[in-house]
Each structure stands twice: as structure tokens, then as C-alpha cells.
Amino acid sequence: METVAWSRPENERADTPLLLMLHGYGSCEKRMAEAFGAMPRGFTCAAPRGPLDVGGDWGWFLLDYFLDNDFAEVVAAATKVLAWLDTVTATYKFSSVSVLGFSQGMAMGTTLIRLRPGMFTAAVGLSGFALNNDLLAAMEPLARQVPFLWARDTEDLVINPDATAFTAEWLAANTDLQQARYEGLGHNLRADELSDVASFLTANVPGSFVPRG
Numbered sequence: 001m002e003t004v005a006w007s008r009p010e011n012e013r014a015d016t017p018l019l020l021m022l023h024g025y026g027s028c029e030k031r032m033a034e035a036f037g038a039m040p041r042g043f044t045c046a047a048p049r050g051p052l053d054v055g056g057d058w059g060w061f062l063l064d065y066f067l068d069n070d071f072a073e074v075v076a077a078a079t080k081v082l083a084w085l086d087t088v089t090a091t092y093k094f095s096s097v098s099v100l101g102f103s104q105g106m107a108m109g110t111t112l113i114r115l116r117p118g119m120f121t122a123a124v125g126l127s128g129f130a131l132n133n134d135l136l137a138a139m140e141p142l143a144r145q146v147p148f149l150w151a152r153d154t155e156d157l158v159i160n161p162d163a164t165a166f167t168a169e170w171l172a173a174n175t176d177l178q179q180a181r182y183e184g185l186g187h188n189l190r191a192d193e194l195s196d197v198a199s200f201l202t203a204n205v206p207g208s209f210v211p212r213g
Helices: 029-033 071-092 104-115 161-174 191-204
Strands: 004-006 017-022 044-048 052-054 057-059 096-102 123-126 147-152 176-181
Touching: 004 029, 017 029, 017 071, 017 104, 029 044, 044 071, 071 104, 096 104, 096 191, 104 123, 104 161, 123 191, 147 161, 147 191, 176 191
Parallel strands: 017 044, 017 096, 096 123, 123 147, 147 176
Antiparallel strands: 004 044, 052 057
């Protein structure tokens, strides 16, 4: 990945758990970096920039209003992220890898889990969706069900009802699912939501909790 925001300098990353944080469509790595401080302090957080230029902002693959996509673009983007993960994991010897995705970043995060289910210790999806794709579904249900927190506002108008229904079905069948719902959140991030995310990650990722002081 050409542009990545990190929560730690290089000399402090070794042997820590990695939290991969994936931004949404029409956003960038800086949006996810704003949430670094809300995550458990033991993590090294990394927020890569998506490869698709969306009018000066960024995405992972092209989407239309109905969240339809070109699966070749999805696979290309996911393969690029996985190759980068292999490189940085070898370099820094991370103790584990977990993933958090917002909106389209959740679609990318769940795709990474489907392609490499043994790689991830825990996962979080915020105001997002999973891709309905026959090729990905061919080897499902997944043999390993990663702990997964799906947090959203049920009145979020950005994610259409069909995508939400498929996502609920897919997560129930393929992950160890916990859900959290936030009235009035809309298609956004919020402090109480991120606090709950931190609690979930602390409970599921060894080494992520570091006491203050």
C-alpha cells in the first residue's frame, strides 16, 4: 500500500497486535486515523488508503447506489491488502492481526476474512455490509468463525435493506457474531460506539489492553 497512517513509529511496532482499519467509500486513511486514540492502547493501528480515486477522496472498489460492484476490482483490492499484510507482518512480527472496517471498509474487511479466514483474531464492522457473491460463497460456511462485532444504526439510509439482510445472514452463518445498535448514529462514527468497539477488542485480542499510567 502506498499510503498508510500508523499509530506507532516503526521502532515500537514489533510484537504488538495489529489492528487494520479500513475507511469507507469517498473517504481516506485520515478519517480512520482519527479513531486511533479510541482503540485499546496495546494495538498498533494501521489505516491504509484505498486504491480507487473517488474525486480526490478514496475507495476500495467502485460502487453504485445499490452497492453493486465489479468482483474483479474487489479481488484485486483484497489481494493487494493481503500482500501488504504479509509483508508488514513479516517485518514487525505482529502477535496477531485484527480488522475494523467502516462502511465499504466493512465489505473489504469481510472479504479479507473470506479469503484468509485463519489470519484474523477479531473483526469489527461499522455501518457497513458484506458482499453477496457466489464465488466467495462457494467455500462457505467458513470453518473458523472469528469473533465479530457489527455496530450500526438500524435507520442508516446509506446501506440498503437487501444488503443489510444479506449481511445479517452471512455474519450469523460465518462469524461468532455480536451486534450493537445506536439510535441516531446515522452513517457515522461516534464516541460511545468506539468505546464499545474498544471493549470488544480488549476482550478478544490478547495484548490489546495496556493500563494507563
